[in-house]
Amino acid sequence: MSPQGPRAAAERVISDNSLTVRIGxxxxxxxxxxQLVFLAGVGVLAAxxxxxxxxxxxxxxGHELARSHHGKVLREFGEALEKA
Structure with a gap:
């Protein structure tokens, strides 16, 4: 399938749903x-x-595991669509 297929779409959704910081x-x-705000809020409550x-x-x-699982599910869904 072309690079614009379902797998590429799933990867785009995953990458668009994150924040990349480059230092050198x-x-x-x-x-x-x-999600960073949520985690900061939990940190403030603990502090x-x-x-x-x-x-x-x-x-x-738990929050990070759920987010990670969501990304994996999207990738697998894109792969399944390409095979179909």
């Missing part, structure tokens, strides 16, 4: 701004002792 030769992919640090860590890790 270093390239760092961050989650989208709204103010409104929630415990282990709970904040579990929330942050």
């Amino acid at each position: 030769d270093l390239r760092l992919e961050l989650p989208p701004t709204d 103010l002792d409104l929630i415990e640090w282990p709970l904040a860590l579990v929330i942050g890790i």
